[in-house]
Amino acid sequence: MIRFLPHSSGVDATMRKVYRLLLATVLFATLTSISFAQDKTPTAEELKSKAWMNKSLSPDERANLVLKEMTLDEKIDLIHGQGMPGWGTPMPNAALGNGGAGFVLGVPRLGIPIIQMSDAAYGVRNSADNGRYSTALPSPLASASSWDPQAACEYGALIGRELRAQGYNMTLGGGVNITREPRNGRTFEYMGEDPILAGTLVGNRIKCEGAQHVISDIKHYALNDQESGRSEVDVKIGKRAARESDLLAFEIGIEIGQPGAVMCSYNLVNGTYSCQNKYLLTELLKGDWKFPNFVVSDWGATHSLEASSAAGLDNEEPDPNFYGTKFKQAVEAGKIPMSELDDHVRRVLRAEFALGLVDNPTKKAVIDVEAGFETSRKIAEHSIVLLQNKNNVLPLDRNALHSVAIIGEKADFGMTSGGGSAQVDAPGPPAGWQAHVWFPTSPLKAVKAKAPNATVKFDSGADPALAAALAKKSDVAIVFVHQWISEGMDLKSLSLPDNQDALIEQVAAANPRTIVVIESGTAITMPWVDKVPGILEAWYAGNKGADAVANILFGDVNPSAKLPMTFPKSEADLPHPIVAVPPPGSKGDDNQKDPGNAHATFSVDYTEGVEVGYKWYDAQHKQVLFPFGHGLSYTTYGYSDLKVNPGQQSTVTFTLKNTGSRAGDEIAEVYAGLPDAAQEPPKRLVGWNNVHLEPGESKEVTVTVPQKYLSIFDEGTNAWKLLPGSYTFMVGGSSQDLPLKASANY
Numbered sequence: 109m110i111r112f113l114p115h116s117s118g119v120d121a122t123m124r125k126v127y128r129l130l131l132a133t134v135l136f137a138t139l140t141s142i143s144f145a146q147d148k149t150p151t152a153e154e155l156k157s158k159a160w161m162n163k164s165l166s167p168d169e170r171a172n173l174v175l176k177e178m179t180l181d182e183k184i185d186l187i188h189g190q191g192m193p194g195w196g197t198p199m200p201n202a203a204l205g206n207g208g209a210g211f212v213l214g215v216p217r218l219g220i221p222i223i224q225m226s227d228a229a230y231g232v233r234n235s236a237d238n239g240r241y242s243t244a245l246p247s248p249l250a251s252a253s254s255w256d257p258q259a260a261c262e263y264g265a266l267i268g269r270e271l272r273a274q275g276y277n278m279t280l281g282g283g284v285n286i287t288r289e290p291r292n293g294r295t296f297e298y299m300g301e302d303p304i305l306a307g308t309l310v311g312n313r314i315k316c317e318g319a320q321h322v323i324s325d326i327k328h329y330a331l332n333d334q335e336s337g338r339s340e341v342d343v344k345i346g347k348r349a350a351r352e353s354d355l356l357a358f359e360i361g362i363e364i365g366q367p368g369a370v371m372c373s374y375n376l377v378n379g380t381y382s383c384q385n386k387y388l389l390t391e392l393l394k395g396d397w398k399f400p401n402f403v404v405s406d407w408g409a410t411h412s413l414e415a416s417s418a419a420g421l422d423n424e425e426p427d428p429n430f431y432g433t434k435f436k437q438a439v440e441a442g443k444i445p446m447s448e449l450d451d452h453v454r455r456v457l458r459a460e461f462a463l464g465l466v467d468n469p470t471k472k473a474v475i476d477v478e479a480g481f482e483t484s485r486k487i488a489e490h491s492i493v494l495l496q497n498k499n500n501v502l503p504l505d506r507n508a509l510h511s512v513a514i515i516g517e518k519a520d521f522g523m524t525s526g527g528g529s530a531q532v533d534a535p536g537p538p539a540g541w542q543a544h545v546w547f548p549t550s551p552l553k554a555v556k557a558k559a560p561n562a563t564v565k566f567d568s569g570a571d572p573a574l575a576a577a578l579a580k581k582s583d584v585a586i587v588f589v590h591q592w593i594s595e596g597m598d599l600k601s602l603s604l605p606d607n608q609d610a611l612i613e614q615v616a617a618a619n620p621r622t623i624v625v626i627e628s629g630t631a632i633t634m635p636w637v638d639k640v641p642g643i644l645e646a647w648y649a650g651n652k653g654a655d656a657v658a659n660i661l662f663g664d665v666n667p668s669a670k671l672p673m674t675f676p677k678s679e680a681d682l683p684h685p686i687v688a689v690p691p692p693g694s695k696g697d698d699n700q701k702d703p704g705n706a707h708a709t710f711s712v713d714y715t716e717g718v719e720v721g722y723k724w725y726d727a728q729h730k731q732v733l734f735p736f737g738h739g740l741s742y743t744t745y746g747y748s749d750l751k752v753n754p755g756q757q758s759t760v761t762f763t764l765k766n767t768g769s770r771a772g773d774e775i776a777e778v779y780a781g782l783p784d785a786a787q788e789p790p791k792r793l794v795g796w797n798n799v800h801l802e803p804g805e806s807k808e809v810t811v812t813v814p815q816k817y818l819s820i821f822d823e824g825t826n827a828w829k830l831l832p833g834s835y836t837f838m839v840g841g842s843s844q845d846l847p848l849k850a851s852a853n854y
């Protein structure tokens with residue numbers, strides 16, 4: 109495991125105390141200036157008469173009207189943050205912050221509010237520190253296993269509501285870096301390996317966050333696919349490969365979600381830092397994709413003034429190394445044209461109008477905790493993947509069970525979660541940076557509640573022999589295993605840590621009815637896969653995870669989730685068998701604090717190009733442990749009658765039948781193989797549908813496939829291009845179980 113110096117977004121309790129002391133010293137001066145500012149602040153009534161408060165004008169018109177009124181200092185205020193708790197010395201305005209990762213001053217005299225930002229990957233971060241509570245949802249990767257845009261929307265809406273209740277109007281999420289490197293410590297924060305699936309889901313999440321009047325920032329743009337050396341790694345990749353993989357996820361996410369911001373990442377792409385990368389920020393994002401809102405730097409990812417500004421970075425976070433006094437002086441000296449500054453400011457303002465921040469000021473409120481639990485549990489139930497179910501070991505029959513062994517570290521207490529700036533606080537004191545946090549959702553209690561007449565006993569597994577002895581005298585043994593990951597680290601291997609493989613082997617040897625429940629933030633390897641009949645991937649399941657797992661174990665919920673990433677057999681099968689690390693003596697994340705001198709110290713060449721995840725294993729003819737799109741149900745489905753109607757929006761129609769005896773939700777997957785001339789991997793996901801079927805019920809299902817999803821990116825014309833030829837459409841329940849096939853000419 110590689111660790112970097114603690115990132116200040118995860119500042120611990122002691123640091124926070126020091127910060128508060130420092131804060132107190134600046135408080136008096138600030139309060140004086142606020143009250144002075146407030147004297148001049150117009151009332152809501154007075155503001156109504158201002159031209160830009162007319163809601164029937166477009167966000168662009170309103171932004172332009174405000175811009176005309178602003179002084180140079182006010183403009184500069186909008187293009188940088190005001191520091192972050194624990195990140196260097198507090199800035200003079202620190203007392204105006206809300207405890208989140210950063211904030212941008214407003215212009216009170218013009219009715220423009222402060223932008224209060226909080227991380228919120230799977231719930232609002234730093235809530236305990238803010239004196240409030242927030243729901244921990246299943247991780248974004250878990251939620252991606254539902255393949256459900258509606259669930260993604262509920263996810264975003266809940267985060268949006270809880271952010272605003274805590275006084276935030278901007279979230280630093282959602283992440284959509286595709287799983288090119290499964291050992292990436294932030295894999296749990298993202299949405300899997302397929303750009304169309306990930307982009308669609310993140311887009312729906314962001315759209316619904318936005319509907320709550322919250323600016324989302326899609327991140328980390330771009331190719332921040334590993335944490336090792338993230339501030340100094342130069343990612344090498346060709347344009348076509350990037351556009352068809354990592355960048356496609358952003359393109360789709362931005363199109364659907366219309367986020368208020370895009371966060372440029374720490375790394376370099378083809379020799380240039382992302383936050384000063386003209387191709388990424390100006391040509392592609394603001395040019396080709398017409399992104400109208402603002403680019404915010406990742407925390408400490410700004411490394412220059414003129415170059416960043418000219419490349420399209422609009423807002424530097426968390427503090428103004430470049431975008432404060434230096435920016436002002438550069439404008440005054442004519443080194444940066446006023447029009448360039450105006451463009452940055454206009455974009456920030458536009459986002460505030462477009463997302464409704466100006467018209468809907470936040471009001472702190474108590475959130476609906478029960479509703480949050482309910483949403484979290486429901487999403488978890490659609491996120492838990494039944495990977496293996498030999499001899500129908502699941503669902504468990506509560507009437508026939510006399511004894512159950514619950515085995516695993518903390519399985520009596522709770523379930524684990526992912527760390528770093530994504531971390532949601534569990535009840536108790538705020539979590540420190542990279543603390544290993546368990547939510548109090550007890551598998552032991554949840555199973556006991558389901559089987560009140562059975563004896564349910566717990567063993568931590570610390571001594572595998574004792575756990576095996578308990579398993580031996582139980583009807584069924586359920587082993588809860590965990591793999592913790594976090595921002596600021598990568599895994600060396602996908603093996604379960606802490607001898608848990610040996611624990612499973614010993615328990616399975618003692619009881620053939622052993623079920624493994626995995627709590628992980630990415631794929632794991634499973635040397636014991638053939639020795640246990642039942643395997644559930646529960647991911648980081650959120651603060652109602654145990655109830656969701658128990659509902660699936662006992663068949664109260666029929667599992668429907670499918671893997672959004674491949675589980676390889678071994679790290680040796682990955683495109684890069686070893687994660688590249690910085691050379692000895694590198695500054696790690698301290699590179700961020702040394703902005704002027706930052707430079708690449710090593711590179712990672714993504715020679716696999718577009719062959720990410722299943723596309724790699726398909727193209728390289730490698731067998732996998734569990735394929736992309738795989739997930740079992742307690743019922744079975746039959747696919748028949750495939751028809752393809754080619755066009756601008758092609759339609760793929762087929763019949764899906766529930767051939768079993770339980771109602772279920774099937775994710776029907778549609779893949780396409782392109783003509784040989786395209787030189788693409790054997791297939792790509794081009795669409796899917798989530799279908800509910802009662803036992804014996806059949807439905808005709810239609811999946812619409814936009815032309816872009818069948819196209820290649822043509823570097824010559826800098827455009828998506830549909831090549832003429834024969835396309836093969838494949839339909840079924842997993843990337844490796846596609847019973848229907850039909851060709852169509854384009």
Ligand code: BGC
Nearest residue numbers: 115117209227280406407529
């Ligand atoms: C992370 C971002 C996060 C920011 C603020 C950075 O280190 O990469 O994802 O939003 O910190 O906490």
